[in-house]
Amino acid sequence: MQALFGNLAIFVLALLVGVEVIGKIPSTLHTPMMSGANAIHGVVVAGAVVTASLANSPVGYVLTFIAGALAAANVFGGYVVTDRILKMFTKPKGPAAVATGKDES
Amino acid sequence: MTGFEFAVGLLYLASASLFVVGLHQMRAPSTARTGNLISAGGMVIAVLTTVVYSLVAAGGDWIAWVALAAGSIVGAVFGVSQARTIRMTAIPQLVSVFNAVGGGAAAAVAFAAFVLPTTNARLELTVSIPVTLDVLIGSVTFSGSLIAAAKLQGIISGKPVTFRGAAVVNVIVALIAIASGVAAIVLPRNTALLVVMLVASLALGVLMVLPIGGADAPVVVSLLNAFTGLAVAMAGFAIDNQALIIAGALVGAAGTILTLQMAAAMNRSVLSIILGGFGTGDAEVGAGSDDDDLSQIRSLSSDDVAIQLAYARHVLIVPGYGLAAAQAQHEVAALAALLIAHGVDVKYAIHPVAGRMPGHMNVLLAESNVPYEQMLQLDDANAAFDNCDVALVIGANDVCNPDARTPGNVVSGMPILDADHAKAVVVIKRSMRPGYAGINNPLFTNPKTGMFFADAKKGLADITASVKEYVSA
Numbered sequence: 001m002q003a004l005f006g007n008l009a010i011f012v013l014a015l016l017v018g019v020e021v022i023g024k025i026p027s028t029l030h031t032p033m034m035s036g037a038n039a040i041h042g043v044v045v046a047g048a049v050v051t052a053s054l055a056n057s058p059v060g061y062v063l064t065f066i067a068g069a070l071a072a073a074n075v076f077g078g079y080v081v082t083d084r085i086l087k088m089f090t091k092p093k094g095p096a097a098v099a100t101g102k103d104e105s
Numbered sequence: 106m107t108g109f110e111f112a113v114g115l116l117y118l119a120s121a122s123l124f125v126v127g128l129h130q131m132r133a134p135s136t137a138r139t140g141n142l143i144s145a146g147g148m149v150i151a152v153l154t155t156v157v158y159s160l161v162a163a164g165g166d167w168i169a170w171v172a173l174a175a176g177s178i179v180g181a182v183f184g185v186s187q188a189r190t191i192r193m194t195a196i197p198q199l200v201s202v203f204n205a206v207g208g209g210a211a212a213a214v215a216f217a218a219f220v221l222p223t224t225n226a227r228l229e230l231t232v233s234i235p236v237t238l239d240v241l242i243g244s245v246t247f248s249g250s251l252i253a254a255a256k257l258q259g260i261i262s263g264k265p266v267t268f269r270g271a272a273v274v275n276v277i278v279a280l281i282a283i284a285s286g287v288a289a290i291v292l293p294r295n296t297a298l299l300v301v302m303l304v305a306s307l308a309l310g311v312l313m314v315l316p317i318g319g320a321d322a323p324v325v326v327s328l329l330n331a332f333t334g335l336a337v338a339m340a341g342f343a344i345d346n347q348a349l350i351i352a353g354a355l356v357g358a359a360g361t362i363l364t365l366q367m368a369a370a371m372n373r374s375v376l377s378i379i380l381g382g383f384g385t386g387d388a389e390v391g392a393g394s395d396d397d398d399l400s401q402i403r404s405l406s407s408d409d410v411a412i413q414l415a416y417a418r419h420v421l422i423v424p425g426y427g428l429a430a431a432q433a434q435h436e437v438a439a440l441a442a443l444l445i446a447h448g449v450d451v452k453y454a455i456h457p458v459a460g461r462m463p464g465h466m467n468v469l470l471a472e473s474n475v476p477y478e479q480m481l482q483l484d485d486a487n488a489a490f491d492n493c494d495v496a497l498v499i500g501a502n503d504v505c506n507p508d509a510r511t512p513g514n515v516v517s518g519m520p521i522l523d524a525d526h527a528k529a530v531v532v533i534k535r536s537m538r539p540g541y542a543g544i545n546n547p548l549f550t551n552p553k554t555g556m557f558f559a560d561a562k563k564g565l566a567d568i569t570a571s572v573k574e575y576v577s578a
Contacts, residue, residue: 004231007342007350014351017125018358025132027457027482030363030464031196033131034330036141037359038200040124041207041333043148043352046155047214047340048173053159054221055169063217064169068176069183070210074203075152077184079145081191081199086138088471 032089035082042075109161116154121351123147128355134477151348180206193472194432197462198257201326204333205250211336212243216303218343219289220296228294235342237286240299241306243336248310250329256314256322257461266315275312281305313379320426321378323462324367328375331360363463370458372509372519402537405555407564410497410531411571413555414440417494419450421486423524427500427534428561429460429469436565437499438473443569447576452479454486454496454522456504487523496527498548500534500561506546514544530554533564 025033048067055064106114124147130140159165184203191199215236219228228236255261282305289298317325338353340346368375405413414420422437441451453475459466467480481489490496498505505524509516524530525548532549534556539545548554557564 003345007345007347010347011338011350011354014354015358018355019362021125021128022359022362027464028467028477028480029131029134029137031462031468032137032464033128033359034327034363034462035196035200036128036131036144037334037356038203038207038330040144040148040352041337041356043151043348044207044210044214044337044340045177046152046346047337047344047349048176048210049152049155049159050344050346051214051217052169052173053163053165055172055217056166057221060217060221061168061172063213063220065172065176067210067213067217068173069180070206070213072177072180073184074207074210075148075184076181077188077199078203079141079148080185081188081196082141083138084188085196085468086141088468089134089477090138
């Protein structure tokens with residue numbers, strides 16, 4: 001029971017920290033933020049690792065494979081796409097860079 | 106507590122802190138990329154710690170580790186290839202797919218925590234309750250997110266999909282899911298009950314998202330993001346892993362805040378979006394397409410627009426959903442660059458929900474090399490409209506409907522861009538069809554407004570060509 005309340009306290013406090021931190025992010029960055037948060041829930045891959053350490057039957061192996069595949073897609077894809085988006089926000093842009101669009105038109 | 110367990114606890118704490126710091130760095134464009142890398146660092150620590158701890162504490166079966174490695178490779182290849190190649194206009198779909206796999210993984214972890222123990226004794230409530238909740242939320246998220254992604258991608262019709270008796274079916278499926286979930290908690294451990302709940306939850310996710318209109322899909326994606334966070338946190342409770350609890354809670358908070366902000370910016374409540382899907386019907390969609398004021402509309406050619414823009418000193422571009430749908434972000438950037446080179450001051454006025462998800466328009470413009478400083482957010486933009494010669498509205502409608510300032514209609518009170526405060530307004534739009542809210546926009550019939558009827562991509566290219574001719578002549 002003590003462990004449960006410890007975990008519950010962590011859960012609630014993390015929620016509050018999340019509200020505080022996320023609330024300060026400007027709407028400009030909401031898409032990369034959502035994508036970044038998306039990558040963070042890829043931490044479920046750690047859950048897949050725990051499942052692997054407990055599995056000792058065919059059902060367990062299948063569940064481990066499913067959990068591993070889904071979680072890995074989430075965590076790797078999430079971080080890569082977020083970085084791709086944010087790279088566009090941080091790349092240096094002088095007045096020269098503005099006058100592109102030459103490959104369109 | 107051994108020294109080893111102490112080290113594991115410390116490392117989990119470090120990774121959780123890095124997640125928070127990483128998210129915190131995302132509040133400014135200059136530090137956001139570093140923030141994401143910090144968060145990724147936290148992820149590496151959390152996963153490696155779990156691997157070492159699991160190997161030492163439980164050891165496990167080598168076949169299981171092979172299964173994990175094989176699954177991870179398959180998943181990583183899929184995830185990275187999608188992330189590398191996806192077009193920026195399709196980001197909302199990809200976010201939705203990652204929600205789906207995250208929720209599915211959380212459900213699989215919880216399912217395993219229920220099935221794998223070898224005794225037949227009833228699980229402790231501190232395990233069985235989070236496990237059941239996780240399977241429920243994770244499965245709803247998995248199937249619902251896939252449907253939402255398919256709607257955004259256009260694989261499934263964006264129109265609300267409903268059938269006769271849908272409400273009854275929804276209630277029955279939901280009751281089956283809840284009843285089997287409660288039974289799985291109170292009865293002796295029975296895998297069949299959990300399977301019934303899994304199937305019912307998957308069906309519920311499909312039934313919940315299918316009837317939701319495509320325009321509401323981004324709100325649903327955001328909501329399902331919060332659900333995934335909750336599912337991951339529940340998985341953390343089930344296997345007593347604090348990294349999962351903290352990360353899940355952070356994502357739950359992020360998803361919830363975005364959902365509420367989006368709903369507010371669209372002038373709808375989250376409840377009405379979800380319940381609207383549950384069979385009460387989106388009454389306003391498609392209604393009131395009356396064209397009584399068409400006589401007052403001033404239609405422009407691309408040459409008219411080009412001259413107006415070239416003579417202006419301050420131009421504000423209002424990009425909307427139509428620009429994103431036509432994938433015209435490069436064309437608008439090219440036109441803006443041409444005008445800037447001609448000495449015109451050009452800025453973008455961006456509504457919080459312009460595009461297909463919050464902040465999506467900023468990403469599309471950033472992709473077209475538009476500097477961050479040229480993108481004005483709502484308050485700054487509205488201050489700038491008073492000093493603006495031409496407001497160029499591209500594929501936007503409800504977000505600049507002046508009716509929002511007067512009470513008594515569906516957009517009343519919605520935060521809007523004051524495009525009508527500009528000295529002149531040019532609207533690029535395919536037709537006079539009303540926007541998502543389904544009501545007429547008095548901005549279009551305002552005497553100072555000219556309409557240029559065209560697809561955003563082609564229309565902008567035509568205007569750019571006309572400006573070029575005009576400037577060089």
